[in-house]
Amino acid sequence: MLQKRIDDQPTISREMVREAQEILHRHLKRVGLKQTAQRDTILKTFLETRDHLSTDELHRLVQKKDAGIGYTTVYRTLKLLAECGLASEVAFHDGIARYEHQYNRRSHHHMVCTECGSSVEFFSQEVGELEQEIGRKYHYLTTRHTFQIYGICEECRKKSSRPV
Amino acid sequence: MLQKRIDDQPTISREMVREAQEILHRHLKRVGLKQTAQRDTILKTFLETRDHLSTDELHRLVQKKDAGIGYTTVYRTLKLLAECGLASEVAFHDGIARYEHQYNRRSHHHMVCTECGSSVEFFSQEVGELEQEIGRKYHYLTTRHTFQIYGICEECRKKSSRPV
DNA sequence: GCGAAGTTGAATTTCATTTTCAAGATGCAC
DNA sequence: GTGCATCTTGAAAATGAAATTCAACTTCGC
Numbered sequence: 240m241l242q243k244r245i246d247d248q249p250t251i252s253r254e255m256v257r258e259a260q261e262i263l264h265r266h267l268k269r270v271g272l273k274q275t276a277q278r279d280t281i282l283k284t285f286l287e288t289r290d291h292l293s294t295d296e297l298h299r300l301v302q303k304k305d306a307g308i309g310y311t312t313v314y315r316t317l318k319l320l321a322e323c324g325l326a327s328e329v330a331f332h333d334g335i336a337r338y339e340h341q342y343n344r345r346s347h348h349h350m351v352c353t354e355c356g357s358s359v360e361f362f363s364q365e366v367g368e369l370e371q372e373i374g375r376k377y378h379y380l381t382t383r384h385t386f387q388i389y390g391i392c393e394e395c396r397k398k399s400s401r402p403v
Numbered sequence: 404m405l406q407k408r409i410d411d412q413p414t415i416s417r418e419m420v421r422e423a424q425e426i427l428h429r430h431l432k433r434v435g436l437k438q439t440a441q442r443d444t445i446l447k448t449f450l451e452t453r454d455h456l457s458t459d460e461l462h463r464l465v466q467k468k469d470a471g472i473g474y475t476t477v478y479r480t481l482k483l484l485a486e487c488g489l490a491s492e493v494a495f496h497d498g499i500a501r502y503e504h505q506y507n508r509r510s511h512h513h514m515v516c517t518e519c520g521s522s523v524e525f526f527s528q529e530v531g532e533l534e535q536e537i538g539r540k541y542h543y544l545t546t547r548h549t550f551q552i553y554g555i556c557e558e559c560r561k562k563s564s565r566p567v
Numbered sequence: 568g569c570g571a572a573g574t575t576g577a578a579t580t581t582c583a584t585t586t587t588c589a590a591g592a593t594g595c596a597c
Numbered sequence: 598g599t600g601c602a603t604c605t606t607g608a609a610a611a612t613g614a615a616a617t618t619c620a621a622c623t624t625c626g627c
Binding site for chain 2 (some may be wrong): 260327328332349350352353363365369373374376377378381382383384388390391392393396
Binding site (some may be wrong): 414418435437439441442471472473474476479498 | 572573574575576577578583584
């Protein structure tokens with residue numbers, strides 16, 4: 240039988256946070272920047288979610304841990320995390336930049352509901368293969384891709400069929 | 404032998420412009436709006452390109468035909484065109500909204516060079532099939548998708564291998 | 568042609584993002 | 598541990614694309 244989990248921490252273990260911090264610290268050193276408590280707090284908070292967070296949303300979460308950390312620092316730290324591969328920007332089409340963690344995650348894609356803004360993630364091996372194939376064909380050195388499907392989720396379809 | 408083309412008009416025939424205008428006019432009538440010379444000029448100018456135009460770029464082109472047409476009108480007309488399916492928004496990741504025509508075009512995708520911003524279009528049947536498949540799986544009514552590949556084009560790779 | 572309703576475009580507002588700057592940390596050299 | 602150059606921080610300001618406002622103008626159904 241599996242060992243019972245005794246903590247309620249969401250989605251990520253202490254071990255993983257430590258590893259991610261090491262990645263960040265190595266990156267900071269490499270580009271001549273310094274490690275700070277703020278950056279660590281922001282990284283930790285970021286890792287503890289699985290949502291697609293805007294800077295503003297992450298800032299709100301971070302403030303629960305340390306009310307002194309400003310929006311600007313969260314903004315800048317997200318850029319840093321993106322630089323060292325721990326986060327990546329993901330654009331739904333609503334005019335707000337969002338980030339998600341990339342640490343230990345397979346490449347995945349999103350399906351977004353254009354009514355309520357909710358999203359589900361899905362995996363598709365084929366899409367990665369397509370990236371390679373198309374890149375070869377047009378002589379691009381490909382680095383990444385985005386694939387989003389837009390539609391209306393079951394929930395919202397139910398709502399609109401029995402209007403208030 | 405093919406008949407020699409005697410005009411220099413790019414990419415689209417008078418016939419197609421007329422058809423597109425009819426689509427727009429029908430849409431305007433349906434939602435209770437009016438047709439104007441400005442809207443027709445903007446549509447025509449838009450159709451005469453095959454690029455991915457920002458509002459600003461299209462505004463510049465429109466001004467060559469009628470210097471009195473303002474940015475705001477171009478902006479609003481692009482939204483109208485998107486509403487009636489003649490244009491669709493396409494977001495490269497540079498913070499600027501772009502539109503491309505959708506009239507008589509198969510669903511297609513983009514590969515964008517992150518160095519110089521140039522892009523190529525490609526077609527892939529499989530991606531459309533994936534949209535259907537994933538939609539069924541998660542009970543979404545899918546409407547559209549975006550698929551972009553980012554990388555570095557051959558041109559830019561050459562440049563960076565022999566730096567100035 | 569009349570008049571209600573929509574349109575136009577300059578100017579303004581909005582709002583997420585990005586930059587600035589002065590005060591405060593950090594970390595390497597000693 | 599101390600000094601000091603350099604980086605960081607966060608409030609505030611700047612930026613810039615997108616969206617809205619408004620008074621003058623146009624369209625279109627009658």
